[in-house]
Amino acid sequence: MQAGKLNKRITLQKPMKTQSPATGAVVNGWADVAELWANVTDLSARDFVAAQAGQNEVTTRITIRWREDVTDKHRILYRGRVYDIQGVLEDDKSGLEYLTLPCSRGISDG
Numbered sequence: 001m002q003a004g005k006l007n008k009r010i011t012l013q014k015p016m017k018t019q020s021p022a023t024g025a026v027v028n029g030w031a032d033v034a035e036l037w038a039n040v041t042d043l044s045a046r047d048f049v050a051a052q053a054g055q056n057e058v059t060t061r062i063t064i065r066w067r068e069d070v071t072d073k074h075r076i077l078y079r080g081r082v083y084d085i086q087g088v089l090e091d092d093k094s095g096l097e098y099l100t101l102p103c104s105r106g107i108s109d110g
Contacts, residue, residue, distance in 0.1 A: 006037040011077040082106035
């Protein structure tokens, strides 16, 4: 993956539990982990049909530089939209250059 193709700014978020000061209840939320450069590719109609055979909701492929802390429990914010990570795929050369993240459009909940 050429660095020049990582030309979109995304925010990686992780799930986080906090306690509501008003009620004391534990609330599920999200915390920013990092702002990253990424390649964001919406799937073509052909790719989308092929993806449906395995995963019904994959709509976007996001590629980032390799990080060891990214899991499918994280999510991505890009252009005001939430993307749920459906899997984490390492590159096929060294496994340490970049990650491909098949994503589905999520629901903003915090």
